[in-house]
Amino acid sequence: MQAGYEDKLWGGRFQGDVAPDMAAFHNNAVQTAWLLEADIVGSIAHAKMLTRCGLITAQQGDALDSGLSAMLAEAKAGTLVPDGSFEDVHTFVEVKLRERIGDAAKVLHTARSRNDQVNTDMKLYARARCRQLADVLQQLMETIQTKAAQHPVPMPGYTHLQRAQAITVKHWLMAYHAMLTRDLRRVNNAIAGMDECPLGCGALAGTTHAIDRAYSAQLLDFERPHANLLDGVSDRDYLMEALAVLAIIMTHLSRLCEELVIFSSQEFAFVLLDDRYATGSSIMPQKKNPDSVELIRGKTGRVYGHLMGLLTVMKGLPLAYNKDMQEDKESFHDAMETTLSCLTVMNGIIATMSIREERLRDALRGGFMNATEAADYLVRRGVAFRDAHGIVGQTVLYAEQQQKPLEALSLQEWQQFSPLIDEAIYDNIDYAKTMHLGVKREML
Numbered sequence: 014m015q016a017g018y019e020d021k022l023w024g025g026r027f028q029g030d031v032a033p034d035m036a037a038f039h040n041n042a043v044q045t046a047w048l049l050e051a052d053i054v055g056s057i058a059h060a061k062m063l064t065r066c067g068l069i070t071a072q073q074g075d076a077l078d079s080g081l082s083a084m085l086a087e088a089k090a091g092t093l094v095p096d097g098s099f100e101d102v103h104t105f106v107e108v109k110l111r112e113r114i115g116d117a118a119k120v121l122h123t124a125r126s127r128n129d130q131v132n133t134d135m136k137l138y139a140r141a142r143c144r145q146l147a148d149v150l151q152q153l154m155e156t157i158q159t160k161a162a163q164h165p166v167p168m169p170g171y172t173h174l175q176r177a178q179a180i181t182v183k184h185w186l187m188a189y190h191a192m193l194t195r196d197l198r199r200v201n202n203a204i205a206g207m208d209e210c211p212l213g214c215g216a217l218a219g220t221t222h223a224i225d226r227a228y229s230a231q232l233l234d235f236e237r238p239h240a241n242l243l244d245g246v247s248d249r250d251y252l253m254e255a256l257a258v259l260a261i262i263m264t265h266l267s268r269l270c271e272e273l274v275i276f277s278s279q280e281f282a283f284v285l286l287d288d289r290y291a292t293g294s295s296i297m298p299q300k301k302n303p304d305s306v307e308l309i310r311g312k313t314g315r316v317y318g319h320l321m322g323l324l325t326v327m328k329g330l331p332l333a334y335n336k337d338m339q340e341d342k343e344s345f346h347d348a349m350e351t352t353l354s355c356l357t358v359m360n361g362i363i364a365t366m367s368i369r370e371e372r373l374r375d376a377l378r379g380g381f382m383n384a385t386e387a388a389d390y391l392v393r394r395g396v397a398f399r400d401a402h403g404i405v406g407q408t409v410l411y412a413e414q415q416q417k418p419l420e421a422l423s424l425q426e427w428q429q430f431s432p433l434i435d436e437a438i439y440d441n442i443d444y445a446k447t448m449h450l451g452v453k454r455e456m457l
């Protein structure tokens with residue numbers, strides 16, 4: 014037996030150990046410790062399949078099952094943790110199992126390669142985390158909906174970040190709810206796409222043993238085994254898809270963050286972030302900075318980076334497994350952790366922030382955000398919209414010179430621009446009242 018055989022899975026044809034720098038560079042058991050549970054679960058299923066197919070004895074199967082089940086319990090309790098001396102979690106599990114149950118552990122890897130094993134582990138892990146993601150997304154959606162329902166009041170709406178037309182706080186927040194609703198659908202689609210089980214594809218070419226891939230798939234709650242053996246070990250597009258979904262979620266969060274940074278500034282002061290989600294300055298005593306939302310906006314870059322990273326790792330790889338693919342793990346895990354923490358923090362930010370309705374009312378008084386509604390009124394009085402646009406444009410110019418909002422102009426002043434204008438103009442440009450007109454009702 015060659016040196017190192019006992020603690021690695023492939024010592025036989027080697028005469029020496031790997032260089033210490035190579036080991037440090039290549040080993041990833043610690044960095045992927047979060048794969049441990051999935052690896053044990055996959056191994057339990059594999060052992061059951063081997064037993065059922067008569068490839069190992071019932072006695073061996075029982076030994077594997079009880080050893081692995083005990084390890085799973087410890088992994089869950091956090092008392093079984095890989096250290097850096099192991100090449101990867103697969104090696105760690107097999108070596109630890111051997112320490113516990115002896116030689117029976119040596120039959121576990123029958124008809125399996127780490128190539129199908131690692132992809133099975135990753136798919137189990139990605140699926141579980143995506144389910145968690147769906148829950149956390151839903152939680153944020155509920156919080157947004159609750160906050161929105163409390164504020165069916167007008168606020169300035171912007172295009173080009175210039176005052177445009179009044180919207181409601183409720184409708185503003187519910188725009189993000191709508192985005193997250195699509196994100197949730199995307200997460201569920203990504204989960205639905207993780208339906209093929211790689212276990213049993215072997216290194217790339219299956220196995221001469223009469224295994225039952227459908228049974229392994231069923232045990233691990235996949236729809237079916239991979240249709241193609243080579244694809245089964247080479248497929249990482251389920252991770253790309255999930256990363257793309259994470260990137261889109263982060264885009265949505267980041268846009269919300271940008272608005273919260275702007276709206277919490279003293280120039281706007283529409284929103285007051287709770288002290289629990291802000292911090293101060295070490296030099297400027299008066300400062301209250303919106304760090305929570307800035308940090309989420311910043312972490313968006315990190316998640317995008319992981320998506321680009323995986324796409325780039327995969328783009329030039331020949332079939333089947335290549336060691337480059339080990340790079341999928343830390344990046345996917347980090348992107349998932351990052352997005353989950355951003356969603357959780359955003360949930361707290363939204364739940365605790367207050368809306369400063371008096372500031373919104375003040376802001377609506379300037380900026381002529383009811384000019385379009387004035388033109389709509391003229392249309393109802395029989396004026397063609399293009400002409401109405403011109404009339405109200407001239408009125409705005411005049412009101413600006415007078416330094417008055419449209420609603421402060423007298424009827425005589427209005428009538429200089431069109432004799433069709435009557436007292437009803439005031440109701441038709443009142444921010445709260447116009448919310449009851451036409452499709453604007455949807456904003457209440």
Ligand code: ARG
Pocket residue numbers: 041100101127128131334336338339340342
């Ligand atoms: N540690 C590898 C990874 O994380 C899994 C083992 C891959 N198989 C191999 N033949 N080296 O991707």
